[in-house]
Amino acid sequence: MYKSRSRYRVVLVIVLSLLLGAVFSPTRVEAKKLNVVTSTTDMAALTQEVGGDKVNVESIAKGYQDPHFVEAKPSFLLKLRQADLLVTVGLQLEIGWLPPLVNQSGNPRIQVGAQGYLDASQFAEILDIPTGPVTRAMGDVHPLGNPHYWLDPDNGRRIAKGISAKLSEVDPGDSAYFQERFQDFDKRLTAAEQKWDAEMKPFHGRKLVTYHNSFPNFAKHFHLNVIGYVEPRPGIPPTPSHTIELIGLMKRENCKLVLVEPYFDLKTPNSIGAATGAKVVVYLPSVGGEKDVTDYFKLFDYDIALLTKAFQETQ
Amino acid sequence: MKYIWFAALAVLVALPLFAQQTSASQGGAPDTAALEQRIKDLEERLIALEGQVRMLKSGQAGATGQPGAAQPAPAATEAVQAPPSPAAPAPTPLPTPVAEGVAPVGGQLPNYGGASASAKALNPDISVIGDFIGAAGTNSALPLATMQPFPSMQMHESEVGLQAIIDPYARGDFFISFGEEGVNLEEGYITFTALPAGLVAKAGKMRSAFGKVNTMHNHVLPWIDRPFVTTNLVGGEDGIDDAGFSIQRILPAPKGIFLEATGQVFRGDAGDVFKASQRSDVSTVAHLRAYKDITESTNLDFGLSYARGHNDAGAVISLSSDFLTQLYGIDATVRWKPLRRSIYHSFVGRSELIWSQRQQPLREQRAFGFYTSGDYQLGRRWFVGGRYDWSERSHFANLTDKGASAVLTYWPSEFSQLRGQYRFTKYAEGINANELLMQLIFSLGAHGAHPF
Numbered sequence: 001m002y003k004s005r006s007r008y009r010v011v012l013v014i015v016l017s018l019l020l021g022a023v024f025s026p027t028r029v030e031a032k033k034l035n036v037v038t039s040t041t042d043m044a045a046l047t048q049e050v051g052g053d054k055v056n057v058e059s060i061a062k063g064y065q066d067p068h069f070v071e072a073k074p075s076f077l078l079k080l081r082q083a084d085l086l087v088t089v090g091l092q093l094e095i096g097w098l099p100p101l102v103n104q105s106g107n108p109r110i111q112v113g114a115q116g117y118l119d120a121s122q123f124a125e126i127l128d129i130p131t132g133p134v135t136r137a138m139g140d141v142h143p144l145g146n147p148h149y150w151l152d153p154d155n156g157r158r159i160a161k162g163i164s165a166k167l168s169e170v171d172p173g174d175s176a177y178f179q180e181r182f183q184d185f186d187k188r189l190t191a192a193e194q195k196w197d198a199e200m201k202p203f204h205g206r207k208l209v210t211y212h213n214s215f216p217n218f219a220k221h222f223h224l225n226v227i228g229y230v231e232p233r234p235g236i237p238p239t240p241s242h243t244i245e246l247i248g249l250m251k252r253e254n255c256k257l258v259l260v261e262p263y264f265d266l267k268t269p270n271s272i273g274a275a276t277g278a279k280v281v282v283y284l285p286s287v288g289g290e291k292d293v294t295d296y297f298k299l300f301d302y303d304i305a306l307l308t309k310a311f312q313e314t315q
Numbered sequence: 316m317k318y319i320w321f322a323a324l325a326v327l328v329a330l331p332l333f334a335q336q337t338s339a340s341q342g343g344a345p346d347t348a349a350l351e352q353r354i355k356d357l358e359e360r361l362i363a364l365e366g367q368v369r370m371l372k373s374g375q376a377g378a379t380g381q382p383g384a385a386q387p388a389p390a391a392t393e394a395v396q397a398p399p400s401p402a403a404p405a406p407t408p409l410p411t412p413v414a415e416g417v418a419p420v421g422g423q424l425p426n427y428g429g430a431s432a433s434a435k436a437l438n439p440d441i442s443v444i445g446d447f448i449g450a451a452g453t454n455s456a457l458p459l460a461t462m463q464p465f466p467s468m469q470m471h472e473s474e475v476g477l478q479a480i481i482d483p484y485a486r487g488d489f490f491i492s493f494g495e496e497g498v499n500l501e502e503g504y505i506t507f508t509a510l511p512a513g514l515v516a517k518a519g520k521m522r523s524a525f526g527k528v529n530t531m532h533n534h535v536l537p538w539i540d541r542p543f544v545t546t547n548l549v550g551g552e553d554g555i556d557d558a559g560f561s562i563q564r565i566l567p568a569p570k571g572i573f574l575e576a577t578g579q580v581f582r583g584d585a586g587d588v589f590k591a592s593q594r595s596d597v598s599t600v601a602h603l604r605a606y607k608d609i610t611e612s613t614n615l616d617f618g619l620s621y622a623r624g625h626n627d628a629g630a631v632i633s634l635s636s637d638f639l640t641q642l643y644g645i646d647a648t649v650r651w652k653p654l655r656r657s658i659y660h661s662f663v664g665r666s667e668l669i670w671s672q673r674q675q676p677l678r679e680q681r682a683f684g685f686y687t688s689g690d691y692q693l694g695r696r697w698f699v700g701g702r703y704d705w706s707e708r709s710h711f712a713n714l715t716d717k718g719a720s721a722v723l724t725y726w727p728s729e730f731s732q733l734r735g736q737y738r739f740t741k742y743a744e745g746i747n748a749n750e751l752l753m754q755l756i757f758s759l760g761a762h763g764a765h766p767f
Contacts, residue, residue: 065655073614074604074606074616095764097764100764102508106565108511119370126369237695
């Protein structure tokens with residue numbers, strides 16, 4: 001009898017302490033600013049553009065990090081549990097780490113399907129959607145299409161518009177503000193786009209190779225021709241036979257540029273560069289990849305400056 | 316959903332027609348600009364429609380939807396399930412299973428295997444993980460020893476995972492493990508994700524939150540076997556894995572520390588650790604976890620665990636058991652992973668210290684054990700690691716097993732893994748064993764979460 005009572009006491013203490021903790025912990029302060037958490041820095045930059053000073057935006061991944069392989073650190077839960085809105089890239093880019101974080105966040109507002117969960121891929125033009133059956137023999141292929149879609153300014157505009165609509169839905173009182181911010185962003189982006197298009201115009205049709213297939217939307221927008229990848233298949237590290245094949249292809253096609261994402265090793269790209277005379281350039285797929293690349297405009301400014309310089313040098 | 320397809324198709328067809336017509340009738344420069352604008356507008360509408368179609372296909376529309384992230388795409392689902400589902404384009408009812416299994420009510424045949432991809436989009440994520448283990452060398456452990464040798468070759472486990480979001484308030488996870496001799500529900504639970512006050516609750520059968528290794532499935536362990544202390548004191552491979560419920564909550568803490576408390580109540584049956592002989596013999600597990608990022612690449616993870624339940628010591632004397640087992644645990648993990656080269660280099664160091672206090676006839680047994688391990692990632696595909704083991708036995712605390720292991724792991728891709736482990740064991744009975752273990756792990760189907 002004594003024992004069973006003491007056992008119930010243990011259970012009771014555990015349950016009660018959890019409930020008490022729940023009741024007495026500070027509840028979310030009804031702040032004027034919306035807390036937005038995004039999976040990547042690009043989504044954060046676009047949210048900042050349209051959200052202005054009505055939102056606090058934080059990204060989980062850093063701009064120089066491989067967005068496929070972010071660690072599901074518990075410290076991210078501290079951010080997620082306060083979030084009013086979660087903006088994701090979608091298309092299974094974050095499949096290895098975001099779902100467990102969302103599950104454990106204890107935040108009903110950002111659960112999948114809830115009002116505060118936004119998959120930004122629905123607004124963008126998506127390339128490389130597989131048409132036939134998909135198997136892992138193709139590597140870590142994304143069956144819904146290529147998730148690196150934000151590197152096309154037109155997609156940036158579409159995503160920003162979608163985020164602005166979502167912000168208005170979550171915070172209807174500031175809807176006019178978000179709308180106005182979007183229009184301003186749209187104007188600035190259109191102007192910048194004209195400049196970028198003019199800078200890239202002389203290099204239309206130029207051939208290049210990228211490490212991972214993270215460049216299709218950029219290449220399509222600026223009329224570049226990606227002829228191959230350092231990876232034999234998405235997510236599979238380079239193999240000697242594929243590298244030899246790629247070197248042959250680059251020589252035949254007279255391709256003089258290899259673009260590498262900042263989170264990949266440069267050893268294989270450098271040896272390809274040495275064998276083909278191609279220039280190896282570390283480009284930035286995301287905002288925040290370098291310290292001074294702090295917003296969506298600077299990301300294109302940075303990459304276009306890199307590319308135009310590299311193309312001129314390998315004329 | 317079909318309407319959207321039609322609409323998208325109509326826009327596609329209309330686009331060139333419309334363009335042709337207009338350009339034939341007019342030709343001025345301002346009109347070309349207007350035309351370009353209209354084409355652009357149509358393009359925008361098309362992209363928006365495509366996006367909606369994708370969302371519908373992945374089942375994200377509506378509150379019960381799945382994430383692009385947690386749900387395999389229709390194409391992937393199709394690939395996974397190709398054998399059992401007919402690829403017929405028309406929604407033909409399948410007479411055979413219906414005739415055999417279900418009596419149709421009211422003349423209406425249930426429509427199995429509907430051809431639309433959206434029906435499959437709501438299927439759970441399905442995955443299978445195979446775990447093949449081979450062993451060489453000699454191990455003549457006595458039958459009394461807790462740690463018994465591996466056979467020369469075995470299909471150790473085939474774990475089927477079925478995971479989906481149940482409704483806007485909960486998700487479900489099932490891990491069914493097929494061994495060589497039988498099937499075991501390793502875990503099967505519902506998680507309530509939309510509770511108030513930041514609470515997360517689970518109910519079902521689950522691995523309890525006692526320490527670190529007890530929560531891990533075989534295929535995410537950094538070794539082929541489990542540490543000796545787990546085998547000797549915490550129930551071995553299955554560990555404390557029982558039916559019950561769990562409540563966890565993040566607690567407020569200063570200085571960016573993540574603090575989380577978990578309380579669990581189980582039926583009280585867990586291997587040779589706990590044994591319930593009546594309904595009131597429930598076991599309890601409590602866990603407190605503190606985590607802190609030291610830098611963006613280094614973090615510390617610290618845990619305190621407690622478990623309490625009835626053991627089987629009394630069962631030989633009477634039907635019920637008044638003998639208790641209490642377990643206390645401390646776990647610590649340090650992780651390093653530089654973000655710019657996160658796929659190439661990392662280090663994880665971990666240790667668990669466990670004390671067992673087991674009441675049994677004649678004398679209470681107080682046993683202690685620990686392991687310490689380190690794993691370093693050499694390159695994108697290679698990992699090396701080592702582990703030191705020291706553990707007394709829960710039933711006979713005066714017997715101590717010791718051991719050391721060296722591990723080498725190779726990853727052909729994210730979905731397969733080849734591992735070799737050299738293990739030296741010094742059993743308490745004075746028997747030494749030198750073994751080489753080999754393991755092949757391969758995963759099919761939905762992309763699971765990376766372990767952390």
